[in-house]
Amino acid sequence: MSFRDTGVGAMGFELAVWRESEPIGRALARERYRRAEAPLLKERFPDEDVSGGLIRIGADRVDEVSNAVFAFARDEGLVCYDPQRDLVHNREPLGAYPGIQLHTGDGMVVTDPDLGLVHDALGTMSAQNPFVALVLYGRHFMQVSPDGAFELEFKESGVIRATRIDELNEVRACFLAYASGDRSFLEHFQWSS
Structure with a gap:
């Protein structure tokens, strides 16, 4: 879209x-x-x-x-x-992955988004903006869409994991950890493969 x-x-x-x-x-x-x-x-x-x-x-x-x-x-x-x-869209602070792209369901694509933009873009999800994703093509991605709760998917090394999260602040914490190269978010939720 x-x-x-x-x-x-x-x-x-x-x-x-x-x-x-x-x-x-x-x-x-x-x-x-x-x-x-x-x-x-x-x-x-x-x-x-x-x-x-x-x-x-x-x-x-x-x-x-x-x-x-x-x-x-x-x-x-x-x-x-x-x-x-x-x-x-600020110049900084940037995440850990040069070339990562922020995509939204309403058509925004930003290469090397600052972490504040990632945080704020997650708050724009709606019927008109049905998803937000961070994508490092050929390596890994994280995507979320609202569906009552938030459906969060994370793909790395060919494995897609999914979980449901109730709170936007927890989704934001996952995205910011992922963008910063921190995988500790994987330990905080029940993931299905």
Whole structure:
């Protein structure tokens, strides 16, 4: 499912990018994003509607361009704020696996997501965003979907394990441990193979 399939952003989509000296939270991003400045943004995305650090993306190009903007922000050391999802993409702190991707059921794909983004993205699960996954292609992944409780799957070395977790905070702890290279979460739940 792509972001445009959810009906959110049917008229388009907006992202903001700018420089911050340290990671920021969503509340501060909400305050600052309208004043965003990123001089290279227009140069990098000449076919899009760019004003300062704001880029407006047509509904037909949301998935493609938003993922490119996330990568641009990471490469340039910028913060990227997604006001539709109320998510901040900071430069750090990163997890243990370079190249890992964060995927959401509403079409967001971010390579090398910061741990704060992973934490916050898990809180966006809904009927319009039916899953969140961290994927290191060819090696391992963790995926969760809400179904009353949370259905959590973890795959490593060709083995898929699954468990049900009642609390979002426990899901977040599993994802953050996994992203940090810590497998202790496997000891805390009953897993089926």
